[in-house]
Amino acid sequence: MSVLHVTEPAQLAPEWDELISGLNIGVLLTDERGQVLATNDVAAELMQLSRTDLLTGARPAGWQVRDDTGAPMPDWAELAGQVLRAGSSLSIPLVIARSGQPLSRIWADYHAVRVQGRSRVLVVLQSVHTDVSHSHGLLDPLTGLPGRVLLLDRLEQSLVRARSRGMLTTLVLVDVNRLVEFNAEFGFDRGDDLLRTLADRLREGLSDEYTVARYGGDEFAVVAEHPSGAGEEIAVQVREVAGWPVRVGRRSVRPGLRVSWVTTDGHASVHTVLARAEQQLQYGGRR
The missing domain is CATH 3.30.70.270 (Reverse transcriptase/Diguanylate cyclase domain)
Structure with missing residues (x-):
């Protein structure tokens, strides 16, 4: 995805909610600082958070997000800035954990978009299945290593x-x-x-x-x-x-x-x- 033009969800909240509420994938729309502007219930479930937590930035005690090597992820502001600077998509496997215990593994696809002339980041979340890495073209089929x-x-x-x-x-x-x-x-x-x-x-x-x-x-x-x-x-x-x-x-x-x-x-x-x-x-x- 290169550039997508949509209307600011704060101005058309009912239409935005109707659009994303029926999706079976998680959706987040963030600003350049990583602040979540809009989301849906699937995203909250995958992130092991409530929608309120996602929108306000609140996180329960012990909640963590890491990459699949166990290393802490950069904060959302860094990732949003990286995607917007590059102007290209970014796919990252995430592990959601609480007090060190993994709760879910998901793919996060970050896309640079335009919302009423403003730079935004659209994040699409999907649960990890055995074939997700291959369908994303991220794992080498011969060796099973990252490509x-x-x-x-x-x-x-x-x-x-x-x-x-x-x-x-x-x-x-x-x-x-x-x-x-x-x-x-x-x-x-x-x-x-x-x-x-x-x-x-x-x-x-x-x-x-x-x-x-x-x-x-x-x-x-x-x-x-x-x-x-x-x-x-x-x-x-x-x-x-x-x-x-x-x-x-x-x-x-x-x-x-x-x-x-x-x-x-x-x-x-x-x-x-x-x-x-x-x-x-x-x-x-x-x-």
Whole structure:
């Protein structure tokens, strides 16, 4: 969704309520500061709040919203500002919890809209089902890891947290070198097995707080947050986890890997961070 023109709900409350009350998805309309201007009962139920709480900003004791890695989400003002600045949609998986106990998991789709000439954010909420991630195109079907779209969302969120909390974000790219030659020698099925093996190693061998994603056909990405350092230790760990030999038939083959990394305090853009990491890979990476 790019630009949608609707009438300010405060002026046509009955029409707005009639429009959204019968929907089976949650709807929120917020201003640029994240203040909820209008909502429906489905949104309140998914968020484990009352409509009054949503509209006033009140939250019960212990109520929390986190991403699906368990990390606290940026506040709604930050997300609204991000969507409006970018002028594009943003899809984020959310976990609603109270006193640390998960209550519901939902997808939140943020869209920049125009309401009587004013910038607003329309948030569509849906309950998470087993196929939601795939239908959103966010999970890689081969490895089950987050795909490129979700990686960009996660990296953007990490940069926001780094800026606001004085932390660092490191992006590590891992290129499976000579995958074409591997496929030619052993077949595409073996090549797929290799990618799945590397994905499992990265997912299981690294911290649960890291985001591991499939960035491209023969590339993986890892996003990590840390208080200090240059990120080299994280890159070394990634290489060690992924670099063990792989059994191919009766042979033991060590995957050829190129690794690059970029560490930032969050003031670089997503595309700047990715471009720097890709440039390092292009010039040979760090073997």
